[in-house]
Amino acid sequence: MTDPSLPAADRTDIGPPTHPGPPSAQPVPTAASDPSPTAPDPRRVGSPLSDGEWHRLHPLTPLFRGGLFLVVVIGIVIANFRDRLIELFFPLPAGRSGRSAPPDPIDYVLSHDLAIVALLVIVGVAAILVGAFYVSWRFHTFRITGDDVEVRSGVLFRSHRQSPLDRVQGVNLTRPMVARLLGMAKLEVVGAGLDANVKLEYLSTSSAEAVRADILQLASGRQLAERALRGEPRTRREAASSAVSEGFTGLIAGAEQPVEDPASVVHIPIGRIVASHLLSGSTITLVVLIVGIVVGAILGTPWILFGVLPTVLGFGAYWVRGITKTLRYSIAPTSSGVRITFGLFTTVTEVLPPGRIHAVEIRQSVLWRPFGWWSITVNRLSGGSAAQSAADPFTTVLPVGTREDVAKVLQLMLPAMPEAEWPVVFDDGVLGPRADDPYTNTPRRARLLRLLSWRRNGFLLVPGVLLLRRGFIWRTLGIFPLARAQSFGLEQGPLARALNLAAVTVHTITGRVTGTLGAVDRDAALALFADASAATVAAAATDRSHRWAGEEDRS
Incomplete structure (x- = not known):
């Protein structure tokens, strides 16, 4: 039951x-x-x-689900009979043996004529494992x-x-x-x-x-x-x-595509992928780590190299994996949603239905600014924990792209956004501020709290969407569909109260896109709180994205 x-x-x-x-x-x-x-x-x-x-x-499912277990067993066997395997391929001169330890199980089995019994035991264990995997598959x-x-x-x-x-x-x-x-x-x-x-x-x-x-x-x-x-x-x-x-x-x-699916709207050259990783924070961290190890080995003891070498190798493998998983990237609209595919060795594909995007963020580091490159991340329900949602590979829907690439991906992620509002997204939001800036920014009296970004730090409420603009070294623009917003909040600490400021927060599902904007004028924050709350209720009342092709499409 x-x-x-x-x-x-x-x-x-x-x-x-x-x-x-x-x-x-x-x-x-x-x-x-x-x-x-x-x-x-x-x-x-x-x-x-x-x-x-x-x-x-699939009938071969037990092979793949139990494959890791078999690999571990084989590794244990090889580790225990390493010396015997070496002698098998590289025989030592007569009278010498590379195994100074007591006889291993193979010597015991051979000296007591138990080879047949040992073989039967191995066959029995293998049969039990195969049977267990088979029964698990049947159920x-x-x-x-x-x-x-x-x-x-x-x-x-x-x-x-x-x-x-x-x-x-x-x-x-x-x-x-x-x-x-x-x-x-x-x-x-x-x-x-x-x-x-x-x-x-x-x-x-x-x-x-x-x-x-x-x-x-x-x-x-x-x-x-x-x-x-x-x-x-x-x-x-x-x-x-x-x-x-x-x-x-x-x-x-490359990744197999059904015949009816259109080609990717964005094509990322391999050179751009590699260059973007070379100009990323992970590369800087790796270089600093290697330089610190070398200096420590020169000024201190060379044994430091052996102690931290596994960490460097692991970080290097992570860096290389960041490149390989971005290769063969494609994104395209389909009748059922946005199809995202990436991965060189392991191909991963997701079809993201409409209305499942809770937040979008356009981001650019200072190292990418001379080349005009941007990345796009999203918040969406992943069915996992908070830590898994933050590490979800599908949160990055555009690893690195030009302005044209960003515009194409945004139109796929936010198809309901009015076309007249796109200039305030990119021209004013991403590249801004510029003359006649429509965003409400941090007032001059609070510029010490946002020393480099107080002119960019601001918000703008447009029909159906709230835009939060932040950062100078790392430029970001958060886009929050009001139909997906969970709630809004205002915060004010002692310093903000003294300066008549407040922090605005739009609450969405947990993810890499944050919805908090600080150092905002208090009266402007109160007005945004009221306007955004009313607009959210109206957007949620008219939202039908959970059944995005309903009865009206069946005719």
């Missing part, structure tokens, strides 16, 4: 486990006590896996109904997770390099809540693409007209050969 008091994404099925059913290509029968929900309208889905019935994941099922995406897993302790379609914040498709070669992918449905994501790992690439499209179609409220089948049925051997061939092609050509 299911406890109805638990949240939908964290309900736990404590009843008896479902008896294993037929192979993964067929629906998995459910228990009699588990009523089948309403299946999606066949006209709204295009995958046979989106029929409201229980299905299993790991999912289904897509007209209202939810559900996943059941576990053998002894059963879990049942649900993600309501009307709370879907996005759908991620991740293809690790090895999985790509075998034509497999991970699908993650991002829910609106803490630890509310539902993962389907792994599916075949074609099934993952089709299931993702179905989930987004069902979440949008759009009814499909006709979906033509792509290609003719193939034999299993032809399908396997094609999957491997497409995997190698994808490594070279």
Whole structure:
């Protein structure tokens, strides 16, 4: 039975486990006590896996889910028999042995004629592991109904997770390099809540693409007209050969794109990606760290090199990973939302539905200013914790781009913003201030609190959006859709009270974009508080973005 008091994404099925059913290509029968929900309208889905019935994941899923465990076991074995392996490939002269320690288990087994017993034990353990992975796969099922995406897993302790379609914040498709070669992918449905994501790992690439499209179609409220089948049925051997061939092609050509998706609206040259990382704060930190280590080794003891070398190598790997994950970046509009893809070795793709953006920030460091480069980050529900949301790779929707790139991405992120308001976003907000500045800035009496940026530090309320402009060394412009705002706040400390100032805060979901602007005139802050509160109520009352293609689109 299911406890109805638990949240939908964290309900736990404590009843008896479902008896294993037929192979993964067929629906998995459910228990009699588990009523089948309403299946999606066949006209709204295009995958046979989106029929409201229980299905299993890809048959190779146990290999990938248990692969890390097997790698650890192999590493332990190699570490314990390292000397024997060295002697196997590099024999020592007769009478000499590289193993001065007592005999290892292999010597004991060989000296007591236990080779057959040891082999049987190894085969038995391997069989138990394979059986455990197989049983786990048999009991790991999912289904897509007209209202939810559900996943059941576990053998002894059963879990049942649900993600309501009307709370879907996005759908991620991740293809690790090895999985790509075998034509497999991970699908993650991002829910609106803490630890509310539902993962389907792994599916075949074609099934993952089709299931993702179905989930987004069902979440949008759009009814499909006709979906033509792509290609003719193939034999299993032809399908396997094609999957491997497409995997190698994808490594070279880039992320696979469905035919109906348009090309990326932004193209970032590799040289710009590398140069932007060379001119970043992480590079400066790495250089300072290396210089400090060298100076310490010269003036102090050379052993300092061995003590901090792992830290330098780890930081260097992080720096290189920052470049590789940005390669093959693309962003494009689709019928279901904005599609973002990046990654050289592991390809990650997310389709972000409309109305799921809670805040947008345009940022430029002083090192990028001569080249006219900018980056764009967003706040959006990720279904993870606060720390995971801050480290979410999808928060950066534009790693580095020109003014034209920024304009294209902003139009995708904020499609409802009136065209007449775009000049106050970039010309006045990003590049400003300039003559006749429409922003309300920090008054002159508080310039010591914002010594370099008091002319830029300001806000502007336009229809449907609040703009917060900050910084001189790191220029930022925060854009907050009022329909997504949670609340507004005013703060005033002793110093601000003496100077008749206040700090304004727009509260959104946790993320990398902050909504606080300090050193604002008190009367202007009070006026903004009243105007923004009223505008937020009006924007939320007319917002229909949770079902962005509803009944009016079905005709």
